[in-house]
Amino acid sequence: MIEVANATKTYGDTIVVRDVSLTIPRRGITSIIGPNGAGKSTLLSMISRLMPMSAGTVTVEGLDVTSTPSDVLAKRLSILRQDNRIASRLTVRDLVEFGRYPYSKGRLTVEDRDHASRAISFLGLELLADRFLDELSGGQRQRAYVAMVLCQDTDYVLFDEPLNNLDMKHAVGMMKLLRQAADALDKTIVLVLHDINFASCYSDYIVAMRDGTIVRHGTPDAIMTSAVIQEVYGMNVEVQEIRGRKISVYYM
Amino acid sequence: MREWKEKQPVQVLLILAAIAVCGMALFMTLNARGRWDFILPFRGMKVLSMVLVGYAIAVSTVLFQTVSHNRILTPSIMGFDSLYILIQTSLIFTIGSAGVAALDPRLLFVFNVAAMVAFSTALYRWLFSGNSRSIHLLVLVGIVFGVLFRSLSGFMQRIIDPNEFVLLQDRLFASFNNVNSDLLAISTATVLAVSIVGLRFINTYDVLSLGRETSISLGIDHSRVVTIVLILVAILVSVSTALVGPITFFGLLVASLAHQITGSHKHRYVLPVAALIAVICLVGGQLVLERVFAFDTALSIVIEFVGGIVFLALLIRGAAR
Incomplete structure (x- = not known):
């Protein structure tokens, strides 16, 4: 369980996240949605200790993220941000093996290599394992990063806009994969998503943010209504049910 | 494939070590x-x-x-370089070259190192204690300080006695000929x-x-x-600058080459490869300087002439990222 209590982030006079309290349940996929500038990524960064909080606390399984040693936390929680620029030239396998750093501190055991191989095959990257990252397409590279995060083998995995720059085929593939990771590998996955229909189809729980606060949270069925979307995005959209899933039609 | 990848850096290391040892023996x-009992300790x-x-x-450059x-x-x-130049210039400016020559070189060395470490630590602490933890801001502030130090040195050098200026200039050129034992x-x-x-x-x-972000997550x-x-x-x-004076370009060249030829991203290999390349360049350069140019240049x-050419070649090949 991730517990956020009164988390606040301010830059000078600007309040980006305002007194947010939230409980993210263990297991399943929780999606954070909301318009640009709602503070979604900031909240995720604070949960994952990438960014210090101005006020408030975050605990993961009872561990306070600001006071727990970083290497202890790295065995419980991992995060993947959207833009990852690497200075050195790495192969996919090199990158994935970095996921074992919290356990091996750079000295890989046979077990660590097994973990890496499993993560690579889980993402279907076997044939690309010895290719360099700069030789891959955007979608393949994204999968390599996800493999690294899964190789870290933490109960909690946070993704900041994992569908960025992916076409519809790869976006659906990625969401199916995350769903599978949550179900088969028993992970708790927290996503920041822009497309509310993906959130609706694949998550167990949706948190809707606007102007630095949580407006609504609940199951996809509770969030995916015209009234809530109007409240969160300020947009009048129609919600239809297609194959048992709530889909909002916001393109026109 | 994997075994080849692990083997290559070791081979590179061995080859470079052999070249370095040969270069030193030649030198x-x-x-x-x-x-011989004079030449060997002197050259050694x-x-x-x-x-x-x-x-x-x-x-230092790779890290x-x-x-x-x-x-x-x-x-x-x-x-860093401009701070060294500023320290040297202020010393000559305030106590004169005779006064500097009378100082204990070890004391001067410790003072140089301490000043540079204090400056950089103060800079990091100041920048890292605030909200913004951006390394780019740190570098930018460093550049601004560099310009400030250079202008201060330039000012003092203009109003200094011309004879003292010549002595100062000699101290500011990197040279292995006047290293203090x-x-x-x-x-x-x-x-x-x-x-x-x-x-x-x-x-x-x-x-x-x-x-x-990835390293924090890990x-x-x-x-x-x-x-x-x-x-x-x-x-x-500061150790290297205090020993021989500023060699600006050299580190960039060495680090780029090391990343190019090591064939591994691991610092375990990149760092020794870079160090060996640096030693080869210095010993080779000094050999050329002493035997070909008969000390007629620095x-x-x-x-920097050879390094500049190599670096341009790297840039044109699109290798230096």
Whole structure:
């Protein structure tokens, strides 16, 4: 369980996240949605200790993220941000093996290599394992990063806009994969998503943010209504049910 | 495929080590006229200082590039070189060259190193204690300080006695011909101590090159490790600068070449490869300087001429990222 209590982030006079309290349940996929500038990524960064909080606390399984040693936390929680620029030239396998750093501190055991191989095959990257990252397409590279995060083998995995720059085929593939990771590998996955229909189809729980606060949270069925979307995005959209899933039609 | 990948860096290391040893042997023995018991210690000291300086520059540049996440930066951009120039200029300006010559060189050395480390640590602490933890801001502030130091030195150099200026200029050109033997022992000890501390993080550097956020996610106390690494870099740069004077370009060249030819991203291999390349360049450059140009030029001119060409070639090939 991730517990956020009164988390606040301010830059000078600007309040980006305002007194947010939230409980993210263990297991399943929780999606954070909301318009640009709602503070979604900031909240995720604070949960994952990438960014210090101005006020408030975050605990993961009872561990306070600001006071727990970083290497202890790295065995419980991992995060993947959207833009990852690497200075050195790495192969996919090199990158994935970095996921074992919290356990091996750079000295890989046979077990660590097994973990890496499993993560690579889980993402279907076997044939690309010895290719360099700069030789891959955007979608393949994204999968390599996800493999690294899964190789870290933490109960909690946070993704900041994992569908960025992916076409519809790869976006659906990625969401199916995350769903599978949550179900088969028993992970708790927290996503920041822009497309509310993906959130609706694949998550167990949706948190809707606007102007630095949580407006609504609940199951996809509770969030995916015209009234809530109007409240969160300020947009009048129609919600239809297609194959048992709530889909909002916001393109026109 | 995998085995080849693991083997290649070791081969590169062995080849470079062989070249370095040959270069040193050549330097020690070529054109040796006179008594061996004079020549060997005399040249040996030069070789030792070149090894120290080469190692310090190579390691500091590679580590600085790793923590700043940029392959075109060198520690000199942080204003280290210009701080050294400022210290030298102020000394000559205030107490005159005779006064400087009367000072104990070891004292001067300790003062130089302490001033540079204090400057860099103050800079990091100030920048890392605030809200913004951006390494780019740090570099930018470093550049601004560099310009400030250079202008202050330039001002003092313009109003100084011309004879004193010539003496000063001589001190500001990197040279292995006037290395003080007293300084070698204290420099060796400092470099060894830094290496022992640095070695503890040898696997951490690889993770740091993935960027701040990924390294935090992998459990590294990023701001602590970066501060330690930057202090180590500051010590190494000040040792090499205090020994021979500023060699700006050299580190960039060595680090780029090392990343190119090592065939591995692991600092375990990149750092020794860079150090060996640096030693080869210095010993080779000094050999050319002494035997071909008969001391008619400065080592930094030889190295920066060749280094500039190699670096341009790298840029054109699109290899230096």
